[in-house]
Amino acid sequence: MVPLSYYVILSTMVFVIGVIGVLIRRNIIVILLSIELMLNAANINFVAFSHYLQNINGQVFVFFVLTVAAAEVVVGLAIIIALYRGKATVHIENINLMKG
């Protein structure tokens, strides 16, 4: 059996990649993907802990997270499309009407 620590290391790596992606990438679509990575890192944790603890709650939590993530992406993509219609760009450097 794969020890728990492997899963936790994997999820931490995925999470850190997601955080770095949000912070340094300049394309909103890629930022959206990075946020999905962060959510899925948490999902890996939930499933791994759930199996390790023999407790079903974690897997139930994953279902909720998946559903919420889907709803969030729907709204996010709609906002990006509306933004693209006005500006014809998805780069956040060009989204800078307000500063401070």
Next chain:
Amino acid sequence: MNFAVTDIGAVLPEVIVAVYACAILLIEPFLPKGRQEVLAYFGFAALGVAFYGTWNLMRTDLTVMNGMFVLDPFGNFFKLLLYVAAAMTILLSMEYLKREGIDRGEYYAFVLLATCGMMILVSASDLIMVFLGLELMSIPFYILAGFKRFEEKSLEAAAKYFILGSFSSGILLFGISLLYGLSGTTNLQALALHLRGAELQNPAWILAMILLVVGFGFKIAAVPFHMWTPDVYEGAPTPVTAFLSVGSKAASFAVFLRVFIEALGGIQSDWRFLLIFLSVVTIVLGNVVALVQTNIKRMLAYSSIAHAGYAMIGLIVGDSLGIFSLMIYMLIYAFMTLGAFGVVMLLRREGVEGDEIRDFAGLARKDRLTAFAMLIFMFSLAGIPPTAGFVAKFYIFMAAVNAHLTWLVVLGVVFTAVSAYFYLRVVMVMYMKEPDEAVQLSAPPGVVMVLAVAAAVVLLLGIYPSPFLDYAQEAVLKLR
């Protein structure tokens, strides 16, 4: 696992609000264009019925749905506040949406859905509910922030809020997953039991706690997680900004408090210093940066950041007096902020945005009552007696002194004095400057009503606060 039908009774207010929101979405396509404001009355009906339900359940104290959902006076206090804030938001919106050409029925449905999310948030007794409530609150807000979808500023606000909001949700969720792994439960009471008397050997506890603080810090707009606040407040439609700064902050503080005092209370010594640090930088930065703002909505954004810093003191103290002062603070903050945004909305007219501070020039000549209302709100935000803002700050500082955090109080008072400069500057501009042009302000009845109610409550709470204080005190005693 068991499920009792009677459990439904406890969540009835949430169910009612959600059902009304869905009904609005269903009715909306059948209404002719221009008649959408009928749906606003649907919104009032939903909030009224829910208010009645919560009022009747007010003194109950029970946990239902297998420990997922808790109904207690603490949560009900915040729920009643949220109903009032949502109703006032709808009142502010009706005329505004028409004038901006965005009078779509969905608006009211999203306001109700966000309210439902906040209600779940303040009653959450399980980390699953915390996450779901947070998302049910945030997702409608992403849409509402971009509701002026032909205006680039509004869309930009929506995009920024969406990215940073879901980023913070991701961080919070990772923290929750670590807590689950460490304790084997997501229930707040079970977590508290797990932590009682336990020696914390595992540094992952600290990591999970930090991730939770970051996640909640984004939602309450604490420095250094405040970057989204000024941009979103400026770009979003003004009634949405008002609701965002009042409802979302109150609900987030309620859940912050529930998670940290109720579940993580056992490791208070570990998170206390972190929160003290956040509170200090929030108070300092919020007040100092507000000094240089020329846009009133941005100024109110930094003011709301600074107020989050003050309210956090109640959380840091964490005893009954601290919780009590936080509840009072959120109540008073809600009314003065809604009122201030209401005045900003009155200045909006054809061709003029009306959200620059110089637009307030000579307001006292043009409209004496509006200027006086703004004066009350500004005095209250600055914490000058006899307005309610003074009562709010008084209890927060008293709680801090009782907890031997006198230096924090000194800092808070010093920066309250700094804040008086930028609040009173608005008053000075209104009363001392000559008006630029002779324009007649529009006075939609909804906005006037909100201003009257907010000003009355701010003065009443400043002069005679005891009925509200008594109820809050009772709610706190039940919580502990």
